[in-house]
């Protein structure tokens with residue numbers, strides 16, 4: 001054995017199959033480059049990282065009945081999945097407006113759609129809250145169709161820096177627009193036990209609201225940090241120790257889901273902005289204009305249902321969905337995020 005062979009060769013460091021950084025984690029983050037990887041992930045019933053799979057696409061198109069030459073609004077642009085389908089219906093004639101509050105994902109979606117050939121001649125994208133729909137009408141004129149697909153996109157949930165998911169470590173932020181308002185962590189510092197309990201009940205029907213609200217406010221009072229997703233999850237976990245072991249893990253998961261949802265609704269004023277949007281809809285719609293709204297929890301669905309029913313009774317809408325439409329079993333099986341979706345529609349008189 002010569003010297004050369006004896007010399008210890010340091011093995012290249014094995015990065016492992018689970019790289020830590022989100023941006024290193026998934027090939028799918030570049031869907032245009034890795035279409036085969038993306039297809040495999042979708043086939044397994046998952047949503048590729050950095051992408052969002054649009055829900056009830058055909059049901060929405062059947063309701064909106066878009067024809068070339070019409071003007072419409074996608075109030076929740078997200079990944080642009082529904083927007084793209086609506087643009088195809090316009091067939092280069094008419095105009096589509098699209099809004100989203102998210103300053104992080106919006107430019108990416110704009111670029112993706114521009115690369116597909118949908119520029120400002122057919123598509124106008126605004127970073128704004130859909131509660132400001134009235135500010136679009138002076139430019140667009142009355143709208144023939146409107147879609148709102150509420151809540152958060154998969155890109156937002158999957159990005160740990162946004163703090164939307166209890167499953168990954170990140171700052172407890174949960175804002176759709178992180179440059180506005182206060183983060184969930186800051187909100188928790190200002191809230192009383194009673195108010196937090198009310199928030200968890202009202203926004204998410206959390207059955208352990210009292211215990212969780214007590215534990216969170218006590219931790220903050222004692223000077224403990226509740227500023228990351230995992231710190232909040234740990235408090236919820238510790239609080240629910242009284243649940244029998246066989247059910248505990250599942251209950252903790254559900255409570256985490258509900259508490260994060262409640263906080264997200266709160267820091268983004270989701271009920272207030274939805275209410276404003278629903279109130280402004282009739283003014284924004286053209287005669288015979290169609291609106292479809294996709295909701296993801298009972299609080300949102302209740303608001304939409306009540307508004308459509310009231311405005312139907314007063315003759316402002318000539319027709320409304322008799323019942324909420326649910327995604328097909330096939331769609332729910334292939335996309336778990338579709339399971340709690342409910343779709344309602346209305347047509348202006």
Ligand SMILES: C[S@@+](CC[C@H](N)C(=O)[O-])C[C@H]1O[C@@H](n2cnc3c(N)ncnc32)[C@H](O)[C@@H]1O
Nearest residue numbers: 054076078079080081082100101129130149152
């Ligand atoms: C479920 S995603 C929409 C996905 C989109 N339909 C698609 O097919 O890609 C919801 C989007 O609505 C946005 N959003 C939520 N509330 C909003 C509001 N009040 N005003 C504007 N955008 C909002 C979120 O930032 C998110 O991007």
